[in-house]
Amino acid sequence: MPIHHAVLALLDEGDSYGYELRAQFRQLVGPQWGDLNIGHLYQVLERLVRDGLVTKREVEQERRPDKVVYRISRTGRQELEEWLETPFVRSGGYRDDFFLKLAAASRLGRSQLKRVLRAQREAYLAELAALTQLRTEHRDDPLVSLLVEAAILHTEANLKVLDRAETSAAKLAPPHAQARAKTTRRRATG
Known part of the structure; x- marks a missing residue:
């Protein structure tokens, strides 16, 4: 499952920020998937923002640094729906x-x-x-x-x-x- 589609699915449930998305991802796929590196997650989020699938905004916090909250866009929701409706087919053989x-x-x-x-x-x-x-x-x-x-x-x-x-x-x-x-x-x- 491409990580960016999983992130879109999580954001479709509501706005969220990086560490919360990481915890939600762990809960979504369970421990057998392995850990989602937070640095990789932020790269995915920035790519989603760049591609117009997600928007971001800074939220001020009193005693902590501002946090960035992400929201799925209409285009992101369409991308998610297309991905969900397209069956998975191995395209390049079985690699192991x-x-x-x-x-x-x-x-x-x-x-x-x-x-x-x-x-x-x-x-x-x-x-x-x-x-x-x-x-x-x-x-x-x-x-x-x-x-x-x-x-x-x-x-x-x-x-x-x-x-x-x-x-x-x-x-x-x-x-x-x-x-x-x-x-x-x-x-x-x-």
């Missing part, structure tokens, strides 16, 4: 950092590939344990529960891909890949 690592490891031979697969399995299992804990902690919040459940299903699917990679390791990293990797490493060090 692990797939790049798998491709690189397969060129370096079976032993390297097996080490990569083993380390990735440990990481996915740890991720699954953390997500299971999150599901328990957020069982009373239906939206966060759904998002955590989606993350669990993705992680389980990733583990199935690992299973398939392990059973086809011989095909993924044929013997000539091992020999080529050794030759390349010798040239690089010698």
Whole structure:
């Protein structure tokens, strides 16, 4: 979900300022999304202002510095509605950092590939344990529960891909890949 559309959705509920939007974002998507960097959020807000999707105004505070309050514009509301009504479709294939690592490891031979697969399995299992804990902690919040459940299903699917990679390791990293990797490493060090 592009961050700027999430910010528009939050501002559609009412005017807000940076730190409040950050807290609302955390509440909206739950802890499995990760933290929204406040500096990045302010960059997004400034871009939204520049593009005419949001307006901003300064509000004086007695004992604190003035704060900037943001409001969604009519154009911003139209942009939000268009985004919500447009189905998500992957446009550039399925990109995953692990797939790049798998491709690189397969060129370096079976032993390297097996080490990569083993380390990735440990990481996915740890991720699954953390997500299971999150599901328990957020069982009373239906939206966060759904998002955590989606993350669990993705992680389980990733583990199935690992299973398939392990059973086809011989095909993924044929013997000539091992020999080529050794030759390349010798040239690089010698």
